[in-house]
Amino acid sequence: YAQYQNQPPQHTRSAPVCIPSKPLHGRRSTLHLALTYLENKDSYVRMLFTDFSSAFNTIIPQQLINKLNLLGLNTSLSNWILDFLTGRPQSVRVGCNTSSTTTLSTGAPQGCVLSLLLSTLLTHDCTAKFSSNHIIKFADDTTVVGLISNNDETHYREEAAQLAEWCGANNLSLNVSKTKEVVMDFRRNSVDHPLLTLDSSAVERVSSIKFLGVHITEDLTWTTNTMSLSKKAQQHLHFLCRLKRASLPPPILTTFYRETIESVLTSCITVWYGNCTAADCKTLQWTVNTAAKIIGTPLPSLLDILLSPAIRKTLQEHQSPLCKTAQQLFPPGCETPQF
Known part of the structure; x- marks a missing residue:
């Protein structure tokens, strides 16, 4: 080749x-x-x-x-x-069988x-x-x-x-x-x-x-999309609490949050966030605020992430x-x- x-x-x-x-x-x-x-x-x-x-x-x-x-x-x-x-x-292999x-x-x-x-x-x-x-x-x-x-x-x-x-x-x-x-x-x-x-x-x-x-x-609103993302992200808050109870340090908890929760909330954020209603934004931000309380350290809001240089670069x-x-x-x- x-x-x-x-x-x-x-x-x-x-x-x-x-x-x-x-x-x-x-x-x-x-x-x-x-x-x-x-x-x-x-x-x-x-x-x-x-x-x-x-x-x-x-x-x-x-x-x-x-x-x-x-x-x-x-x-x-x-x-x-x-x-x-x-x-x-x-061929297909399952365990020791091929x-x-x-x-x-x-x-x-x-x-x-x-x-x-x-x-x-x-x-x-x-x-x-x-x-x-x-x-x-x-x-x-x-x-x-x-x-x-x-x-x-x-x-x-x-x-x-x-x-x-x-x-x-x-x-x-x-x-x-x-x-x-x-x-x-x-x-x-x-x-x-x-x-x-x-x-x-x-x-x-x-x-x-x-x-x-x-x-x-069909009505070009984003409530269905934000509710789906919020529900999926909130499911991971339970595991964040379990890690907190295991006395893991904030840096590790923050890494877990970014990989499993923030990545879900910001999925295709440049497409839909700009036209979200105030209620939808509040629902999403609630998950971020809850995670910040669990970790014990401030976390960037979704709006801050949207306006970050890294996101702006992807728009070019x-x-x-x-x-x-x-x-x-x-x-x-x-x-x-x-x-």
């Missing part, structure tokens, strides 16, 4: 694709599209959150290689990837860094057909955002049908029973929206959904090393403003 990685690929132009380089970018892109469009008159947004059955296990290596060749990837590197994906021995070895020539190894990149490249041609729709992808999570006006859902429904056809042509099984839809309509004279149908099955409409770790609701997407690296992986024509 080392002898091939420095060879420049022969780029070919491809259709625009919106693939965030990090989960945070995916959440912000989705919400930004919705919030910006909802400012228009007589408009609403429908979001389709798809679910694939064993997406990484259904990759056909030769089909992937054909797409890599169309993207202009070096032939030697393509052959190396094909060799990596085919003829893989696999199963017989099975050779696999489909799918990509779970937990492999390369598998995530290959899955992204495999779906690079899954793009929106209409300008009023946007397809946002991160790993095997694919979201269709339909920007609708004047109750005309023709393009959105055609986009969803085209996505289902694309999945069938690329050996991806669309799990309609786990696919959900959220409708964001703040118009005074809003009408009942007909259910979306995929593969002759109706897609369930929900009032909230957990998307890349963040609860998104154009300076993110991961973002720059991701941009170098795609040929010209694959970048979009959401990227």
